[in-house]
Amino acid sequence: MFGSLHTRSHFSFLDGASSPEELVLAASQHGHTALVLTDLYGVYGAVRAERACSRHNIKSIMGCDIILDGIAVSLIARSHVGYQQICCMLTHHQQQDDVPMLLDESNCNDCIIIVHGIGHDLLHVRGVVDTIHHAHVYIGIAHDARPWSRRRTARLVELARDMQRPIVVAQDVRYATPDTYAVHDLMVCIREGITMYDPHPERTVHDKHALWSENDLRMVLPYDEAFSNLSSILVQCTFSILPEHITPPRARIPEGTTAIAVLHELCAETILRRYQEQRLAQAQAQVAHELDVIEHLELADFFLVVHEVVCEARARGIRCSGRGSAANSIVSYLLGITAVCPLEHNLLFERFLHTGRKGTPDIDVDFDSDRRGEVITWMEQRFGIDHTAMTATLITYRMRMAIRDAAKALGWPEDIVRALSKSVPGWTSKDVYSYRNDLARVCGDVPMLDLLLRCVDALLGHPRHLGLHSGGMILSSRPLSHYTPVQRSANGVAVVQFDKDDVEAMGLVKFDVLGLRMLACISECVELIRTHHGLTVDLDAIPLDDQATFERICRGETLGVFQIESQGQMHLLAKHQPETFNDLIIEVALFRPGPLQGGMVHPYIARRRGTEPITYMHPDLEPILKDTLGIILFQEQVLEIAHRFAGMPLDQADDFRALVSKNRDREMMEHMRSSFINGAVARGVDPVTAEIVYEKVSHFVGYGFCRSHAAAFAKTVYQSAWLKTHHPAAYMAAFMQHRPGMYNLMTLEEEARRCGVAVLMPCLQNSSFRYGLAVDSEGVVAIQKPLTAIRGVEPDTARAIIWERSLRPFADVNDIVDRLYGLPRDILDTIALSGALDRWEPDTRRALWIVGVIKQRSTSSVPTLLDIPHVHEDDIPALPKMRAQERLAYDYISHGAARVHPMTLYRRTLIDLEVRTIEVLCRLPQSSSGTVTTAGIVILRQAPPTARGMLFVTLEDETGFLQCAVPPHVRQHFREELRNASLVVRGKLHAIGAWRSIMVEEVRVLNNMIGGYHGHLSYAGGRDTQELGVLPVPDESRFTNNG
């Protein structure tokens, strides 16, 4: 046998330039019969290498490289035990702050050790070999392609003979083919932080770190013994890391019983509570079927473990909700993992599990994002710190990062590097050559630009480093270090060396513990309602047909509502007009790339509104597509059509679903096409219809929801809409606290005001740590902004203020500055600017002056012994009153939102110019299709890739917000104007129900129109300069904080 024994892939992170797949392909072309992957301190590429080897009929062997006293040493696993030993050693090494490894029989007896001595001083090599107390230590010889290489190799061979250690051919491979040499050299420059003009010992001046053929190697290394030892090593190392079975975590089950029996028992207990008599028999039959499948797949333990985690979270008061395909299962529903009844919503269990399923199923559970950490900590304690770890994600080079790293390595100055990386989008599917003009605008059209483009192109897609998956927690019955090295991320989280696909291939079970800020928002809202109104809201028990809630949804007043708050969703709501919970499920699913790109939205809406007849391509499709009016919207429907219409077995139908939804490999699609059509024809469908149905199904591209996921999300949509409708103050306060949505704070405060809820400015006496509620004598509720909303007031500062005021109330500004003597001047200034001292000193300018003087006069940083105020009334000069525009600007600067919408200041002039408020536009009848002019502050700018160059700008004024669609030619014409923060737009009004939008024809910058620059006719006259009292600010003194 022959193969490369010392091969680093790009998983050595900037120390290898080819993927395992590329290495395997090149090895196969060179006639190798085996490949040993030895990445530096890791086995990251193990799964990919084994899969690629299996495709090319090459033996895959796993190992890793470590560095001992500056010399590379390879550990190669002889068996699965050896692989476990490597994983344990790497885990230990990486969790113990990279302590040097000691290699001996006790920790790696089933491994082969190769010391790569070429290029090192022989005494040094001897020293390293002497530290390894192991029976299988080889001296690796290689051709390093530098002058006198043969002489150095001969000396190394002499040393090996002297030490009575066998020699083995171990050519140092860092890339698959010589062409990749330049990429590797670039990576070395990036890794070492040098430019390509700098010499460095790690850089090579040849391309001989590619894979060699046996013949070529024999010519430069004339040592038969080394080749026969290589063959012997390759023969004796035999194992696979891809098992046939899965390794679920072990559930806590009483002695003498089994996991499946416990599962039966739990389901039997709950089913009677959840189902009435008329559906009980159907539910019991479904449970029996699902439990059979779960038993067959040996997943009973896994279900019990997830049940245990969910129960523990609920017992701790942590809101959680299952989502994804797990919601297709009645067992998940009965165990409390998901909240949606699969029978009621016609959810297909086979989308989640079936006996033909390969790999482990995904169960995703969202937890209150504020308390997700508690759940993870509990899981680590419950299942053992050695049995739990997070899944990794591979952070690969994307455009910006590649440009930054490559430009630095090419020796470009830092400011140019920064400008270059900012000139391309963060996420793009185009290649770098498409951005040549953008880059040339920064650095000029110089020859080096072409080199940069080549370098960036070569780097794209290569792994840069390992990241942390958003929630994938692996639970295992055996210590994880038996399967994978476990390392610590930068923030101390245990993480394995594989991503989710590799983890699944290894048979490990992953449970997605996801943090959802909307759940934190809902929890906080329920808590505020309980505290301030004394009501306990059971969201799982609220009726799903609340009229007021659906009316709000139909009006599109959904800013802040989960999943349906975007402008696109509001537009869709206006057309769709959901009236039932099922409509909400469909609403959530409609606004996805799959249905949008597949052109399924408009036909569905037309059918739902009765303007188009409901038809089916074939009668067999009616039961599958009936509830979506003949339109394919859900992944389950694709699976069902493939299974029931085209007669595919379930596992093949599931593969088909995955293929059309995500993968769309052309060759596989062609194969599936013939299977689909032949299957349908065999069932008696005529070929033309089969072809039409296939075309329709295959258009279900991109990401579409599965029905269960949409149903689980729709529940949260409904709950959040219900809370906003019935408890707007508590809901908006909680929403501002957690900010789960897409709008900025100022828009949220405006939305609260539109809901009739006043927002009180931060106050040093009343504000708390979080957003709270304040109530006046008539029971009117307002939102009290917290201390932490003030810029620079970190949680520690807020705690210090609350701690101090809990001793006794602050008396005046002197008292505040005295008692908070530890606070720096800039923080106190911001507090004064924010209006948080208005209670004691209503004139902000005076408050700011007093703070400044006290801070200047206090010579020591401790309070004075005698109770003498630092500032007397007589000391304060007559300061000019703060103007409204100053006040609002300071509000915005100091706590992120003005107390009154800034457009109020422009209104008088705008009325003169016949620029209408957004509220007026919303009141215009649907029949009015004339040209209108409006103005506002830009709160959103979106140019979705599916919109064909259209830009959507959302403007907001003091009366509401409105979406403005800017067609590509207008966008191009007013490119500079559209970059401004406040605009005046003119165009045709479009109206659908309560929804209004403008198709923009002309754009002006608001400041230019009303006088924002010196010399303009209306300079300073355009803005109202009235004092604050004239503006509609709520009287804050009538509210008390009863939180």
Add this chain to the structure above:
Amino acid sequence: MKLMLESIDVGCRANIPYVICWRSGTYNVETVIDSWSTRGPWWTSDEQREYLLVSTSCGVMEIYHSTIQGWMISRLYD
């Protein structure tokens, strides 16, 4: 040792030189003593050189094959 840098003709069998023609003389290669490679800076030229140190009937020669220049003799050892 003399620096030469002259063009030569080399006959190879299985990629190993066996005869060198230089300045109208022909020299048989007895053994290949050493070999190494270099590559020019990848961002300017892409010249690749395969050096061979060979023992011939005329003495030890350092020759190389360049992807740009072809076969060259670079040094002649006394």
